[in-house]
Amino acid sequence: MTHTVDITCGAGAVVRQESVEAELLRRNQELTELNAKLSRAQEQLLQSEKLASIGQLAAGVAHEINNPISFVFSNFGTLQTYVADLLRVLVQYEQAEQFIANPEVVKQIAALRHQVDLDFLKDDVPVLMVESREGIERVRKIVQDLKDFSRVDAHQDWQWVNLHHGIDSTLNIVNNEVKYKADIIKEYGDIPEVECLPSQINQVILNIVVNGAQAISGPRGRITIRTGTGDGHVWIEIADTGSGIPKAIQSRIFDPFFTTKAIGSGTGLGLSLSYGIIQKHGGRIEVHSEEGLGTVFRIELPISHDDAEVAAQVPV
Template sequence: MSATSASAPVHSEVALSEFFDGHPVATFAIDARHVVTHWNRACEHLLGWSKAEMIGTDQHWQAFYPRPRPLLADLIVTGQIDQLGLHYGDKFRPCALIPGAYEAEDFFPNLGAGGHWLHFTAAPLRDSRGRLVGAIETLRDVTERRVAENALRRAYDNLEHVVHKRTAQLAEMNEQLQDDIRQRLLAEAELRNRNLELTALNDQLSRAQQQLVQSDKLASIGQLAAGVAHEINNPVGYIFSNFSTLQGYLAQLFEMLDAYQRAEPALEAAAPAVAAALRARREQIDLDYLREDVPALMVESREGIVRVRHIVQDLKDFSRVDANQEWVWANLHRGIDSTLNIVSNEVKYKAEVVKEYGAIPDIQCLPLQINQVVMNLVVNAAHAIGAERGRITLRTGSAREDEVWLEVEDNGSGIPPDTLARIFDPFFTTKAVGQGTGLGLSLAYGIVRKHGGRIEVDSTPGAGSRFRVHLPVRQSDTPAPEDA
């Protein structure tokens, strides 16, 4: 044998050893006698045992466990890989990318402070004749991912529990309200049958009572909605924060992949087989596609989280359970947008909503009550639209410096002339029995009058209706009195 041919294996072993030592992934190798032959610097950093302590010994298990226990590499060398389940349970599986290799994840309580989760892959080493001469094992610290997964799972479980609890409370409240309404209807019928002479007085008392019930109902639902919004906002907050961190980690991972690709020419010269395996793996996972698709998925997911935060904020703004019922300066457009978000499910299947906002100043008002007016007008417009999808237009404007107006227009069924004069009367409704209380427009009318404003109606049967609400910009020292 020539000197050149004799030195070739030596150079190859030196190059392989240098590659192992400089590889960023913790890697070690054992021979057929379970003696450690390679233990790179990443392995020293991760496990805390130096190369000098490990090379040439068969006690490599002590870096992982307090007592002797075979590792994946040991089971591969001894041919006992079918006994993996005895040592690792169901936490292992064959590696899809490397024939004959296996991978697993396990928790090692004696590594570092509090222990670490490690993902490890082991593959057999064979000589030129295909004989098993040892095994190689790589390890990656996946503790952060495991902790993040557990935190996300706990957040999901907590959110599901809250939703179930709030849903049950809402169902119970709705049942109580329905029973209350039935009892009041029976009481009204009995009073009318017993004393016809007191009909007018009974109507007035019932009006006041029903309006009080409606106000209490809205306050209770608003309080419940604000509670749900608060509970949702907490997990969404840290999910949003973790998502931003995850985007940074992905950017770093792609930078590392770029560095690996730039090192491929050097790896090609030093270890062609390894370089070929890396190219095959890159093509198999379609790395170029992942580079394009993963950022797009992250952007889309971030938009979804932002959308949830906006819905939660609108829910809190609309409910305003902490409102002190004092006259404040408010942005009318913001209140309309918040209300439209809340009634979206009631409207989106019936009509297209178009907003044509004008330039108007902030107004002095009770924001929660103005939101109630907008909600009643928009929901009524949606109910007036037939089977075919319609259109609801909201406009704002100002004809005078001391007054603004908002308008809700639909292309629904319209209101007959003989009905138009009674639409603001309490308990008057054109809906089927059980589908309306007849208080929506009456409450809206009372709120507008309380603000010193007025409501104008323009309707054509078969063509639609338009409600215009005029409101003063500034309230006088004494708000306009409500109707007796």
């Protein structure tokens, strides 16, 4: 009696088993990648919440500072008027000195004039008043810029804004980070208003400008900001004369938590969050850099929110 074995059937079962295992491995890999993306998204969300809290705190502090500054500014204007009136009266008294008959009184007035250096005071007091008023106005401007910058887009309201105003306000906020390292050069083009989330765009500008300043060491450098428009987009370029980014890591600079700074000097989320913000706006952000020569970041934004939504639906 002859027995036969269905080898074909056995081989098919093996193939099916291998196929199932391969599918399980593929699914497992997809789940692992999805979990990693979820973890990164959670970390970014936590960082965003932290930034929002800092923004609310800064807005509150700015509001508290703005109250006393407002009445000091008002009082200073009145004081400036009073001093001007007193100086006018003083001039009249000076002209009346020659008509004083008592030599002793004239002598006392002359001694007092010499003691207080009256001529110098008359020249210097108005100058001091003007400089002080300019200082108060600058404080008010910084406070207002801080309030504008730290405003939280709680309802995600898209607004038509002048990007140049936002850039100027942001530069005012980061002035202390930049002024000792670089000169800011503005080469603004003629651009239309853009529909965007202004405080988020300001955050992107802040991240790039501060990074550019930190990349400059040695001789004083330059940070040049250019703007222009074309093909339904507005573009912003921020170029620094810093140390540049090595080719080997340029593809990783937008990755979450990637940083070349020392431990404790940065979260590695600044450029990652900036990339996400520009994507949310349906725009693009690119970097061109050469070691030793500097770095240029180029941002392109759709002019209208409708265009941004269409662009966001197109796979990159």
